[in-house]
Amino acid sequence: xxxxxxxxxxxxxxxxxxxxxxxxxxxxxxxxxxxxxxxxxxxxxxxxxxxxxxxxxxxxxxxxxxxxxxxxxxxxxxxxxxxxxxxxxxxxxxxxxxxxxxxxxxxxxxxxxxxxxxxxxxxxxxxxxxxxxxxxxxxxxxxxxxxxxxxxxxxxxxxxxxxxxxxxxxxxxxxxxxxxxxxxxxxxxxxxxxxxxxxxxxxxxxxxxxxxxxxxxxxxxxxxxxxxxxxxxxxxxxxxxxxxxxxxxxxxxxxxxxxxxxxxxxxxxxxxxxxxxxxxxxxxxxxxxxxxxxxxxxx
Amino acid sequence: xxxxxxxxxxxxxxxxxxxxxxxxxxxxxxxxxxxxxxxxxxxxxxxxxxxxxxxxxxxxxxxxxxxxxxxxxxxxxxxxxxxxxxxxxxxxxxxxxxxxxxxxxxxxxxxxxxxxxxxxxxxxxxxxxxxxxxxxxxxxxxxxxxxxxxxxxxxxxxxxxxxxxxxxxxxxxxxxxxxxxxxxxx
Numbered sequence: 001x002x003x004x005x006x007x008x009x010x011x012x013x014x015x016x017x018x019x020x021x022x023x024x025x026x027x028x029x030x031x032x033x034x035x036x037x038x039x040x041x042x043x044x045x046x047x048x049x050x051x052x053x054x055x056x057x058x059x060x061x062x063x064x065x066x067x068x069x070x071x072x073x074x075x076x077x078x079x080x081x082x083x084x085x086x087x088x089x090x091x092x093x094x095x096x097x098x099x100x101x102x103x104x105x106x107x108x109x110x111x112x113x114x115x116x117x118x119x120x121x122x123x124x125x126x127x128x129x130x131x132x133x134x135x136x137x138x139x140x141x142x143x144x145x146x147x148x149x150x151x152x153x154x155x156x157x158x159x160x161x162x163x164x165x166x167x168x169x170x171x172x173x174x175x176x177x178x179x180x181x182x183x184x185x186x187x188x189x190x191x192x193x194x195x196x197x198x199x200x201x202x203x204x205x206x207x208x209x210x211x212x213x214x215x216x217x218x219x220x221x222x223x224x225x226x227x228x229x230x231x232x233x234x235x236x237x238x239x240x241x242x243x244x245x246x247x248x249x250x251x252x253x254x255x256x257x258x259x260x261x262x263x264x265x266x267x268x269x270x271x272x273x274x275x276x277x278x279x280x281x282x283x284x285x286x287x288x289x290x291x292x293x294x295x296x297x298x299x
Numbered sequence: 300x301x302x303x304x305x306x307x308x309x310x311x312x313x314x315x316x317x318x319x320x321x322x323x324x325x326x327x328x329x330x331x332x333x334x335x336x337x338x339x340x341x342x343x344x345x346x347x348x349x350x351x352x353x354x355x356x357x358x359x360x361x362x363x364x365x366x367x368x369x370x371x372x373x374x375x376x377x378x379x380x381x382x383x384x385x386x387x388x389x390x391x392x393x394x395x396x397x398x399x400x401x402x403x404x405x406x407x408x409x410x411x412x413x414x415x416x417x418x419x420x421x422x423x424x425x426x427x428x429x430x431x432x433x434x435x436x437x438x439x440x441x442x443x444x445x446x447x448x449x450x451x452x453x454x455x456x457x458x459x460x461x462x463x464x465x466x467x468x469x470x471x472x473x474x475x476x477x478x479x480x481x482x483x484x485x
Contacts, residue, residue, distance in 0.1 A: 039433045039443035099430055101450035138447045153441035155400050156393040158361035160339050166332040170325035177318035184311045
């Protein structure tokens with residue numbers, strides 16, 4: 001944890017007069033101030049407490065980019081919160097990166113910047129955010145015995161793109177699609193689930209659609225087939241008088257009550273009626289069978 | 300009620316269609332990835348394949364690297380921006396690092412051939428490349444090391460910033476600590 005120990009520098013405001021009254025305190029915290037190597041990122045947090053009507057003037061803060069030859073400001077960020085005891089506390093988080101190539105251990109500094117506050121008419125300024133630290137060299141000045149001074153670290157080679165993740169994703173989505181296809185076939189009693197006991201109308205609808213195209217005999221067979229589906233759904237033979245009871249037991253079909261009644265009426269006329277005429281049209285029969293199949297899925 | 304029933308009826312088919320669209324999309328992505336793989340394999344096997352401008356960052360990196368190790372650095376540098384646009388910060392850092400290495404290798408060869416004037420700008424560009432690499436990924440320690448090598452090969456004297464009297468006194472002698480290159484006995 002010693003590496004993470006935070007060293008704090010308290011900048012006492014000795015500047016007399018108005019500035020001290022409006023900027024209450026300025027404090028800069030940073031990482032350990034020694035053992036800094038080329039390429040290290042230094043995160044400094046400057047906390048500024050300001051009296052009530054005053055606001056921080058962001059335009060005096062440095063902009064991200066190279067600050068000096070060997071120092072880069074990566075980012076700077078200001079957050080605002082209430083200070084204890086009234087006023088505003090500004091936290092200026094600055095992220096620097098050093099590119100100083102040290103030949104021997106030595107001191108380097110991060111320049112301070114101007115913190116300016118104003119309330120519209122009055123203005124106060126102070127310097128803050130400075131930091132000094134000890135940098136260490138990465139390599140000795142004398143090259144190691146028998147090694148060339150300019151031996152470089154090797155290149156980063158391209159890697160062959162992995163296909164594993166893309167392949168796994170395809171397998172997962174394909175499995176999901178297969179599962180959904182099976183669920184859909186089961187729900188609609190499509191093969192291989194066409195023998196499902198709880199889906200008599202689904203099977204009937206398919207056969208009816210085929211039978212009605214085969215002339216008069218086919219139409220009669222289709223009517224019978226739909227009757228068998230009603231029987232299967234009811235559990236016993238369903239006659240015209242039982243429709244009310246059937247609809248009570250199977251409320252899913254209630255929305256088709258009118259069509260069911262007219263189907264039974266038309267069927268009685270077709271099989272027992274003397275008078276010709278109002279026979280259920282083939283299209284209407286197929287539509288009814290499909291509607292019933294849909295209704296039974298909703299049950 | 301009828302509305303709810305309609306939704307219930309439509310739910311499974313819609314989900315299935317969405318899943319099938321997902322299958323098609325994933326299959327296309329996998330096909331693209333396999334193609335990328337073939338391109339990178341070819342490039343590593345010394346066959347120059349030019350990837351399309353829409354290629355993924357790792358394919359562009361492979362092609363850039365192919366150019367770099369053949370000393371076609373300026374051509375390779377054109378890939379820096381497309382790689383940056385793909386948003387892979389770590390890969391971008393590695394590309395800048397490889398560019399820096401290529402430039403520094405060239406500079407060292409020029410120093411060894413006593414072409415100092417040609418080497419100076421090359422080292423400057425190498426330093427800039429390493430700096431970009433470290434800005435993108437500070438944890439790329441090899442870039443730190445090679446930047447240090449480049450810094451010592453040609454030490455700059457930023458007179459304005461350091462106010463170095465010695466450097467101001469002799470502004471032309473930037474080569475005082477260019478290391479000699481003893482290469483055995485003549």
